[in-house]
Amino acid sequence: MPSWRDPDVTxxxxGMAGCEAAWQLAELGFRVALCDGKPAAMSPAHQTPLLGELVCSNSLRSDDADTPAGLLKRELRAAGSLLMTCAAAHRVPAGAALAVDRFGFGRAITVALAMHPRIRIERRAVDDWPEGPVIVATGPLTAGPIGALIRRELGGDRMYFYDAIAPIVAADSIDHDHAFHASRWNKESVPEGGDTGEASVGDYINCPIDKPTYQAFVAAVNAGRQVTPHEFEEPRYFESCLPIEVMAKRGEDTLRFGPMRPVGLTDPRTGRWPYAVVQLRPENRYLTAYNLVGFQTRLAYPEQQRIFAMVPALAKAEWLRFGSIHRNTYVDAxxxxxxxxEILGDPRVRLAGLLTGVEGYIESCAMGLLCAHLFADERAGRPPSPPPPTTMMGALYQHVRTPRGPKERYAPTNVNFGLLPPAPAGLKAKDQKRRAQLARAIADFDAWAATRRAFVAAA
Ligand SMILES: Cc1cc2nc3c(=O)[nH]c(=O)nc-3n(C[C@H](O)[C@H](O)[C@H](O)COP(=O)(O)OP(=O)(O)OC[C@H]3O[C@@H](n4cnc5c(N)ncnc54)[C@H](O)[C@@H]3O)c2cc1C
Incomplete structure (x- = not known):
């Protein structure tokens, strides 16, 4: 047990974010109190007293550096991530994926943190803010007094408890012979914050569907296999944000009067409104990725791939992210x-991990790492210096920071290529573009990590 009394930060x-944040902070020279409620106070998904517990799959996804998850892992390693070191030590064979022995992994994290001279582990559920700066990384199942505290800090009911994520498709995989650009009634809407010169949220791509295809589509959605909710997940949906399978069950025309309604969308090739339409809205300012408007779904991923391919414009779609709906506590970051x-109303309190609106073990870990570095920047009187947006970690940071349009609900993301800026102009082939994005991300991240090392050395 460290001999010092007051931590610099609590x-x-x-979990994923808190352990990584605590480690990075300690390595940056800060004294850290790391509080966890386990084993006395356990969420419905946590089962062991170990820190860094993987609540479900033991896979941290692909370790292939050509994939978004592999790229993020490379960046985490370059930044000295504790979780990546422990994962390497407890890796189990899983092809291209980085899967771990979950107990070995959690034990290694717990021991490393317990042995660090600048970390004190406190086994208690926090239900009031401690003195001094606080980083809150209580994860997707945040509940009880701490949930109420965060809500109060945010100034009311501004926390989400379920995420309803619509699928995202790569722009260059949309078949434009079967799609047209138009906003409903030709109205252009201006992004929140005024005209920024970026993509207007009115700039939709519309994928028309004829009657027989629509009918087959609805039948396929009705018959599609869905992901079974966890025991603690009570499927309660907002009427304005229903999953497509719930709408499809209500009647054949429900989708056509909901997210697939064609009114006001004149197809320039026919001069008429289509029978039904799937609308795609830009997911980023680079216009490299589009989400399917109103297509939040619990359909299993392979089912989404199969069923959405029935839409002619999406027959060869490359899916950057599939839709999902699950219990997830996060804030409108x-x-x-x-x-x-930091919470704008109380900058002493910062959030990290899934609470900020990222999705996945490694993404949460990355946000914990970043939160620690941003804290160090502040303590050193420097402006916040996250990695550039051309890197996967920097792109996640942008996701959390970028204001959304007035009608857009902020939704968590995991890493995908749609978050990165496009490859430099002039490259035609898709794999060339990807390689350029990857090479740029690696070079930019290594440069950032080098400046951080210099910063630590100078501190
Ligand atoms: C059921 C479920 C399954 C998931 N499966 C996967 C998956 O397979 N793969 C994947 O990549 N992502 C998965 N996720 C999503 C997410 O990536 C993980 O939940 C990830 O662990 C989030 O990291 P975190 O650090 O934000 O929170 P967590 O890892 O959940 O850590 C939160 C920690 O905070 C502690 N805590 C909570 N309240 C308090 C309090 N008041 N005081 C002190 N300590 C407290 C908890 O004990 C816990 O240790 C899943 C999420 C859920 C809910």
Whole structure:
């Protein structure tokens, strides 16, 4: 047990984000109290007293550096991630994926943190803010007094408890022979914050569907296999944000009067409204990725791939992310958090991990790492210096920071190529573009990591 009394910072929650944040902070020279409620206070998904517990799959996804998840892992390693070191030590054979022995992994993290001279582990559920700066990383199942505290800090009911994610498709895989650009009634809407010169949220791509295809589509959605909710997940949906399979069950025309309604969308090739339409909205300002408007779904991923391919414009779609709906506590980070993930109403309190609106073990870990570095920037009197947006970690940071349009609901993301800026102009082939994006990400991240090392050395 360290001999010092007062920590420089308290980290609440010893999961993916909290453990990584605590380690980075300690390595940066700060004294850290890391509080976790386990084993006395356990969420419905946590089962062991170990810190860094993987609540479900033991896979940290692909370790192939050509994939978004592999690229993020490379960046985490370059930044000295504790979780990546422990994962390497407890890796189990899983092809191209980085899967771990979950107990070995959690034990290694717990021991490393317990042995660090600048970390004190406190086994207690935090239900009031401790003195001094706090990083809250209590994860997707945040509940009880701490949930109420965060809600109060945010200034009311501004936390989400379920995410309803619509699928995202790569722009260059949409078949434009079967699609047309138009906004409903030709109205252009201006993004929140005024005209930024970026993509207007009115700039939709519309994928028309004729009657027989629509009928077959609805039948396929009705028969499609769905992901079974966890025991603690009570499927409660907002009427304005229903999954497509719930709408399809209500009647054949429900989707056609909901997210697939064609009114006001004149197809320039026919001069008429289509029978039904799937609308695609830009997912990023680079216009390299589009989401399927209103297509939140619990359909299993292979089913989404199969069923959405029935839409002619999406027959050969490359899916950057599939839709999902699950229990997930997160906040509207672009509106409520500052550049250091601090709550704008109380900058002493910062959020990290899934609470900020990222999805996945490694993404949460990355946000914990970043939160620690942003804290160090502040303490050194420097402006926040996240990695550039051309890197996967920097792109995640942008996701959390970028304001959304007035009608857009902020939704968590995991890493995907749609988050990265496009490859430099002039490259035609898709694999060339990907390689250029990857090479740029690696070079930019290594440069960032080198400046951080110099910063630590100078501190
Ligand atoms: C059921 C479920 C399954 C998931 N499966 C996967 C998956 O297979 N793969 C994947 O990549 N992602 C998965 N996720 C999503 C997500 O990536 C993980 O939940 C990830 O662990 C989030 O990291 P985190 O650090 O934000 O929170 P967590 O890892 O959940 O850590 C939160 C920690 O905070 C502690 N805590 C909570 N409240 C308090 C308090 N008041 N005081 C002190 N400590 C507290 C908890 O004990 C816990 O240790 C899943 C999520 C859920 C809910």
């Amino acid at each position: 980290v609440v929650g010893g 672009p509106r409520l958090l500052g550049a250091r993930f």
